[in-house]
Amino acid sequence: MQKGKMFIISGPSGVGKSTVLHELFKNREDLYFSISATTREPREGEEDGVHYHFISVQRFQELIDAEALLEYAEYVGNFYGTPKKYVDRAMNDGKDVILDIEVQGALQVKTKRPDTVRIFIAPPSWEELERRLTSRGTDSPEKVQKRLLRAKSELQTADVYDYFVINDSVENAVRELSAIMLAEHCKPADRMKILSE
Numbered sequence: 001m002q003k004g005k006m007f008i009i010s011g012p013s014g015v016g017k018s019t020v021l022h023e024l025f026k027n028r029e030d031l032y033f034s035i036s037a038t039t040r041e042p043r044e045g046e047e048d049g050v051h052y053h054f055i056s057v058q059r060f061q062e063l064i065d066a067e068a069l070l071e072y073a074e075y076v077g078n079f080y081g082t083p084k085k086y087v088d089r090a091m092n093d094g095k096d097v098i099l100d101i102e103v104q105g106a107l108q109v110k111t112k113r114p115d116t117v118r119i120f121i122a123p124p125s126w127e128e129l130e131r132r133l134t135s136r137g138t139d140s141p142e143k144v145q146k147r148l149l150r151a152k153s154e155l156q157t158a159d160v161y162d163y164f165v166i167n168d169s170v171e172n173a174v175r176e177l178s179a180i181m182l183a184e185h186c187k188p189a190d191r192m193k194i195l196s197e
Contacts, residue, residue, distance in 0.1 A: 032097045
């Protein structure tokens, strides 16, 4: 069985990553979505092991000390990280693993696992990103401006990624992601192993 690959998906808030990934996962048994561990309290309706692995600060520190996380960061007083064991288990089972993480986390993972494929999802235009963030209706105008400022700095790092997908429509973005994933499995380094078995 061919081992799965790890794919990082990053992009600014409001670009539509969740929608694109939801569509990508439809009818795909060969994918595994990496669930982060966090020290924050579960919100109403969130389930342990489904939305996050909810753990204590002490347990999170133990994972850091044991180098059991691919990446981690602190955000608004809580820790978030990607446990290695679930990712490795899925890859060994032949599944491709999708990590939806931000730019700093992507750099940590790439440093530890250089064969990780990084894909940046971008909006079709700056105006469209602003429209999407505003039309959500969940953030104040000040918070929208903060998200746009952060998006600008994230977009400046996109050139270090392996691929750049523009989410002009969900269908196009999913088609491009699927094509990238297929192409990554067609590289000689992977295919030649099959012949030598």
